[in-house]
Amino acid sequence: MAAIPALLLAACTTAPTDEGSGDEQTFELTLAHSYTEAQPQHRCGAQVIADEVAAADVGLTIEIFPSSQLGGDADRIASVASGDIDIDIQGASALGAVYEPISVLDAAYAFDDADHLAAFMASEESDVLTAGFAEAAGVYTLGAWSAGARHFTANTPIRTPEDLAGLRMRFPGSPQYLMNARALGATATEVAYEELYLALQQGTVDGQENPITNIVASNLVEVQDYISMSAHQLNTNLVIMSSKWNDLSERQQEALTAAVVTAVENVTECIAEDEETILAEWREGGEWEVIEDVDRDAFQERAVAYLEENFTGEALEIFQAIRATSD
Incomplete structure (x- = not known):
């Protein structure tokens, strides 16, 4: 699932630490993301990339900055483009701020599951997408993984699109998420993720949608x-990754690419294992009710029809290329 980096336009500003063996230089790379150290994106993703690169012994070390220590999503995108951050883990919708088409990866019912994402990322169509992103933003795409499917929570069951009527549902404020809300039949209310718990507690919003690991992290x-x-x-x-990629030797590029491939596999497995454990606890614990009989076909038919009518160019x-790679 690691995409081959496309042509990068931005200039590199970070200097190497010293000379390595032969003509190879050693580099200390920064890797930033917004997740906590307990979440799979960190322990099975970012940490695996750092560990695999260190084990390869090719003159690369990676220092990780989790929990938005180096800024929020928008700030970090700009920092990667400028070369102030070397590697970042971002949601597709956030990246849409600098290259709108890439946000389609977060479209409602675009992908069936993690295997479908892998199939698309291995296709020529994904190379076109990441090349366009590199040309527009000056950033390489090293790989992509699924951080889990998003589900609705509320104080009433949501089984069909009609059940969303009258509910104020929190969605992230990016254009793609707000488009998803309309596609699904929801009335979207924008609330910052950090304020979501309080908004639900106080009744500012009636419900929300997130992947299971985020729902757990926020104690919803x-x-x-x-x-x-x-x-x-x-x-x-x-x-x-920033244009620092261009400074790496071929051996270092291969080691970093291999590390990302391993992380993609690990994150996918970790997410699945974590979700299975969490769902079992929820079903047995009774803290809330898990609604299994959601009419996903009804949601998908509505969403895909809406998106095919409203996406352009x-x-x-x-979106059509993604759907075409579905089994």
Whole structure:
């Protein structure tokens, strides 16, 4: 699932630490993301990349900065483009701020599952997408993984699109997420992720949607009665890199690429294992009710029809290419 980096336009500003063996230089790379150290994106993703690169012994070391220590998503995208951050893990919708078509990876029901994402990332169509992103933003795409499917939570079950009527559902404020809300039949209310728990507790919003690991990290079980297993969107993360890539030797590039491939596999497995454990606890614990009989076909038919009608140009081509790689 690691995409081959495309042509990069931005200039590199970070200097190597010293000379390595022969003509190879040694580099200390920064890797930033917004997740906590307990979440799979860190322990099975970022940490695996750092460990695999260190084990390769090719003159690369990676220092990780989790939990938005180096800024929020928008700030970090700009820092990667300028070369102030070397590697970052970002959601596709956040990257849409600098290259709108890439946000289609976060479209409702674009992907069926993690295997479908892998199939698309291995296709020529994904190379076109990442090349366009590199040309527009000056950033390489090293790989992509699924951070789990997103599901609805509320104080009432949500089994069909009609059940969303009258509910104020929190969605992230990016254009793609707000488009997803309309496609699914929801009335979107924008609330910052950090303020979500309080907004639900105080009734500012009636419900929300997130992958299971985020729901756990935010303790939303304390302020919601139902989780409805809609799986309406695959939460897609991309591993992106600044023009520092151009300074690495071929051996270092190969080691970093291999590390990302391993991390993609590990994150996918970790997410699946974590979700299975969490769901078993929820079903047995009774803290809230897990709604299994969601009419996903109804949601998907509505969403895909809406998106195919409202996407235009390159975004529509990408969405159709993604759907074409579905089993």
